[in-house]
Structure formats: C-alpha cells, structure tokens
Amino acid sequence: MKKIEVIDLLDHLSRIYLGRFKADERTLDAWYFHLADQEKDEILNNLKAYVAINKFPPVVSDLLSNQINLNYFNFDKSFSNGE
Template sequence: MDKKQTAVILEIIATMYQNKFKVDNKQLLLDLWFDTLKEYDFEAISENLKAYYKQNKFPPSVADLLHVTEKRDRALPTIEQTNQLLLGYEQAKQDKADPQQVAAALKEMRKTLGIERG
C-alpha cells in the first residue's frame, strides 16, 4: 500500500465516523498509519475496513483493520476446498516412502553426521 492509498483509508474513516474521528496532526497520523500499512494490500485493508464499519460504531485502530484480515484467513473452507485438501492428503499417503528406504536414508544421515545409534 502506498501513502496515497493510506490517505484514502483515513479519509473513509473520517467520513464514516465524522464526529468520532478527530485528528490534531494529520501528517503525523498519515505517517504512522502508512508505516504500519505499507506492507499490506490496499484492497484487503479496504475490505477489512468495510467489514469493520458495518459492525462497529467507533473508528478503528490500525490493529483493528489488520485483525479482520486474520479472522478472514481463518474462515472455514468451502466444500470444494475441503475436497481438494482431502485429495491432497490421499495423494500424500500414496507418495510416502517405503519404510526400508526411510531406514536406509536415516542410517546414511547418522553415518554422515557421526551419530552412533545405541
């Protein structure tokens, strides 16, 4: 996110929370918010802000906007996503190494590292 996009986020907050979001030093606020948000995607933060102001009557802090992203990332997967995960697990089971190959590889690693099995 760039500084202009950060300013847009602050403008939206100021508009949505007209009497509750008062700032004495706008440049300092912009600098601080930008420093925190610069590594985040503008669209994601905008969506978080929309979700936030639909449920909260007080202005958000920067952390509030980041927290919504984390919540969304923990959402339950769709049926299709679940099926894809299960197929991946099944494929992983089939791709497991033979126990004898694993034992031989571990023996070789112990030998290379000078570890004696006792």
C-alpha cells in the first residue's frame, strides 16, 4: 500500500469507529510500516469482512488475515442426536 492509501484507511476507520479510533502521525507510521508491502484491495476486503462482525476497531493483524474464514460451532451437529 502507498502511504496515502494507509492515510485513507485510517481516516475511514476513524469514521466507522466514531470515538474509538483516532490516528496520529505515529500511528500512521506504524501502520504504514506493516502495510507497505500489502495489496490495497486485499486489506480493504479484509476490513469489510472485519467490520461486519466486530464492533471494536481492528489492529493491523486483523486486516492482514481474512476474517471470513471463521469456524463456527455447529450446535445441531454436536447435540441434535442427544449425545
């Protein structure tokens, strides 16, 4: 990602998570350090998936992995036969 793209990402996060996420120049530098070699579209897709299921702001590692691939507990499979 380019630095301007990380700025846009942090600005977007501050608008989604009102009052919960505030970025300053040091935050920008830290996020850019970790996201510089990432593809913008992949990070934005991961953000979209993250926001859909999380009410708290992400950390960098949350956006480096795709949150869609969560394993959910299958209640019916585990308990439907009375075992």
